Amino acid sequence: MPRSRLPKDPQRVALAPEDRLAFKRWISEELQNAISARSSIIGEGGLIDAYHAMYEQAPRPRRAAVHWPDAADLASYILTEKADALRARLTQIITTADPMVTVEGWGEPAARVAKVEAFLEWQKDNERLPTWLSKAFHMALIEGTGILEVTERAELKKSRITVDAAIQTDGFGVPVLNEQFEPMPIIDDQQRVTKWDGDDQQPYMALQVDKVEWYGRGPQYRVLSLKDFLFLPGHAKDRSEVWGFAKRFWLRETDLRQRVDAGIYDKAEVDRIVASGGGDREARQEHTRLGQDVAAQEGPTAEYELWEVHLLKDIDEDGLPEWLITTVSLTVDALPRLAFDDLQQVRFVDFVPFPNPQSVYGYSLAGHKLVTIVDEHTALRNMKADRSAVVLNAPLKMLTTAIWDPEHEPIGPSAIIPVRSMGDVEPMIIPDVPNSVIDQERGILAAAERVSGMSDTAISGVTPQTGRTATENSIVAQAAYVRVDEVAKHLQQGVADLWDLRIVLWQRALARDADGMIAPESLKQGLELRGYAMPSQGPFKVTAADLTGSFRFKPRGSVETSDYAKLRADLSEFTKAIQTIGQMFPAMGQQLAMNPEAGREMMEQVLRLYRMPNLQVFLQQTPGVSAPQGIGPGAPGAMPGGGPDMLQGLMGMLGQGQSQGAPPMPPMDAPPGVM
Numbered sequence: 001m002p003r004s005r006l007p008k009d010p011q012r013v014a015l016a017p018e019d020r021l022a023f024k025r026w027i028s029e030e031l032q033n034a035i036s037a038r039s040s041i042i043g044e045g046g047l048i049d050a051y052h053a054m055y056e057q058a059p060r061p062r063r064a065a066v067h068w069p070d071a072a073d074l075a076s077y078i079l080t081e082k083a084d085a086l087r088a089r090l091t092q093i094i095t096t097a098d099p100m101v102t103v104e105g106w107g108e109p110a111a112r113v114a115k116v117e118a119f120l121e122w123q124k125d126n127e128r129l130p131t132w133l134s135k136a137f138h139m140a141l142i143e144g145t146g147i148l149e150v151t152e153r154a155e156l157k158k159s160r161i162t163v164d165a166a167i168q169t170d171g172f173g174v175p176v177l178n179e180q181f182e183p184m185p186i187i188d189d190q191q192r193v194t195k196w197d198g199d200d201q202q203p204y205m206a207l208q209v210d211k212v213e214w215y216g217r218g219p220q221y222r223v224l225s226l227k228d229f230l231f232l233p234g235h236a237k238d239r240s241e242v243w244g245f246a247k248r249f250w251l252r253e254t255d256l257r258q259r260v261d262a263g264i265y266d267k268a269e270v271d272r273i274v275a276s277g278g279g280d281r282e283a284r285q286e287h288t289r290l291g292q293d294v295a296a297q298e299g300p301t302a303e304y305e306l307w308e309v310h311l312l313k314d315i316d317e318d319g320l321p322e323w324l325i326t327t328v329s330l331t332v333d334a335l336p337r338l339a340f341d342d343l344q345q346v347r348f349v350d351f352v353p354f355p356n357p358q359s360v361y362g363y364s365l366a367g368h369k370l371v372t373i374v375d376e377h378t379a380l381r382n383m384k385a386d387r388s389a390v391v392l393n394a395p396l397k398m399l400t401t402a403i404w405d406p407e408h409e410p411i412g413p414s415a416i417i418p419v420r421s422m423g424d425v426e427p428m429i430i431p432d433v434p435n436s437v438i439d440q441e442r443g444i445l446a447a448a449e450r451v452s453g454m455s456d457t458a459i460s461g462v463t464p465q466t467g468r469t470a471t472e473n474s475i476v477a478q479a480a481y482v483r484v485d486e487v488a489k490h491l492q493q494g495v496a497d498l499w500d501l502r503i504v505l506w507q508r509a510l511a512r513d514a515d516g517m518i519a520p521e522s523l524k525q526g527l528e529l530r531g532y533a534m535p536s537q538g539p540f541k542v543t544a545a546d547l548t549g550s551f552r553f554k555p556r557g558s559v560e561t562s563d564y565a566k567l568r569a570d571l572s573e574f575t576k577a578i579q580t581i582g583q584m585f586p587a588m589g590q591q592l593a594m595n596p597e598a599g600r601e602m603m604e605q606v607l608r609l610y611r612m613p614n615l616q617v618f619l620q621q622t623p624g625v626s627a628p629q630g631i632g633p634g635a636p637g638a639m640p641g642g643g644p645d646m647l648q649g650l651m652g653m654l655g656q657g658q659s660q661g662a663p664p665m666p667p668m669d670a671p672p673g674v675m
Helices: 017-037 047-055 078-095 108-126 129-143 253-261 267-274 285-289 365-369 371-392 435-452 456-460 470-511 521-529 564-584 586-593 596-609 644-653
Strands: 101-105 146-166 204-224 229-232 244-252 303-313 322-329 334-340 348-351 396-398 425-427 551-555
Touching: 017 229, 017 244, 017 303, 017 322, 017 334, 047 078, 047 129, 047 285, 047 365, 078 129, 078 365, 078 371, 078 435, 078 470, 101 108, 101 470, 108 129, 108 470, 108 521, 108 551, 129 146, 129 204, 129 348, 129 365, 129 470, 146 470, 204 470, 244 253, 253 267, 253 334, 267 303, 267 334, 348 470, 365 371, 365 435, 371 435, 470 551, 564 586, 564 596
Parallel strands: none
Antiparallel strands: 101 551, 146 204, 146 348, 229 244, 244 303, 303 322, 322 334, 396 425
16 A cells, blocks of 8 residues: 655644635735735835945946936945944944854753853854844845745755554445555545544554654754845734735745645645746846846746745634734635744844834935935046046047048147147047046045944044044044944844744754754853863753743943954953052952962953953862862962962053063052052
8 A cells, every 4th residue: 555644744734624714815905915015125126226236236227318318327325334334333333243142041041051052052053043134134224124934954864764644435334445445535625534533433554754844953954035025914014013024035836835745735726826837936126236137937946926924813713812824816816825823922033223213124324314415426536536537538629611621631749730720629628537526425424424324433443534633533433433333233133033033043952952962062162161060971961841931132342242352352451440449448348369260260351352262271270189269379370360369460461561660569458548
């Protein structure tokens, strides 16, 4: 007997045919309304395309009546420069913090926060997360909202198991036999075996079936353009009004059939989609700007347009809404999937650097902040280039009675031009670009700095205006830091949501393996430095139970986090402040001297700021040698920490120690004024 398949999707929503049809009509109508509401923005040739063309400095339409063949066609570089500078700054602020996100826990999970934090930080690099965040930040600056889709990195595995299958019977309860005189299992309309329900009156048989399952392997990411993503409803002003998230994507027939085999899509609905004819994929403006084209939309390369919607709806009418996942084809009016979402969580993380109080979508750096400045700069660049070209290649005035024929005797070096009089041929006198145009361009660039919230002083330390004093430069830089810091904080809200998703997906991935995942030595060393108890036997592993519990995630970083020079200066000032406090309050200084953990923490920070690759060799304790409380740094085997010499040593490392020939610093336990 041929093997059959088990049901693959236990979360499938079972609805009556008329209810399923009503749901399909409702969700299709909501999608169409949301698309219509944003048609001028997301439509082909709409504002989203204009923003990207502005960043890419794409060529613009030219009018033959206005432009001569060699006229300048220069786009403004302002958006490209400011978007790149701000994206690089934000990416460095958020992703280079160590760790990127700190973890807090309540109750029993509080003892595992260090392990959870270290594991997610380790996997962050394996997932190439900083690169994906940089892409999402870029889309957020250009389009106003950057969408990062987070899904499971799944593997499809097939195995063979034995199950108790219900048997087909005739009207008398006798099993129906096939041509080989073997009982026939009950097969549903999706060609799947119906399991025996345990009723002793119902015959059953042991049957070998193929079990196809998706196994999670942690999160994977994809950045979506707002041309292919919608908040539902389309007029929502705040996330509290949003009940659904929709993304547009395309699949080939082989991919659709694979999802049918996995029990995710409905076979009859997929057959309707494929039978519609050729594919739906068309070349769009982003393909044209990049010089690309789409594959032929016929045969195996045809791609069919689908919308996947994650929504919150009371589908079973019990008074409580449920998270659902549905897939809709608007071109064919098909509903290949309607299932409960077992993740029970939004799978899309939105990054909004400039929130809009009037819409759930954010303001665009390109379209809402710099668009008029870019247009003005574009016009000025082309005007200046055209005038300069005319000045350098000034046209000639020639009398109609002149004997010179430029076609037979073209002008050039060493050319001889025959004339009857010296006034027959003369160059036109055209004034060069006036200084007012140069000043106007400087004003445009300065306005772009102010509008974008950055300045050259804040970004590179270069002072664009020589007339400013050092205090004025400091004020400008600090104002730019504050404005960039606000944008970073907005993006960090999305980072916190991302960590909520990551820990759930890693829980699901590790739950498949009871033994857990063996951690690398670097993770183990980092936890040892934080005082985490290591297992005495066997390898150090991370399990799903370690990631289970009540955790809160707090992104780290500020505009100074990535500036190691400033951090080193801050640490130097901190050590001087500690020394001053120790002189003013000897008891407090003595308490610090008796606390080796404080010294260990300071030494770890010094090593981190000076980018030492391996902190373990500096901070680990010599085996067999203990460092009890109160033993100074000079004692054999003592750990770094405690004692006035530690502070002086650290200050010397930071360039703040006493100069050669200067009097020695007073000890921390000495009263003020005593050397």
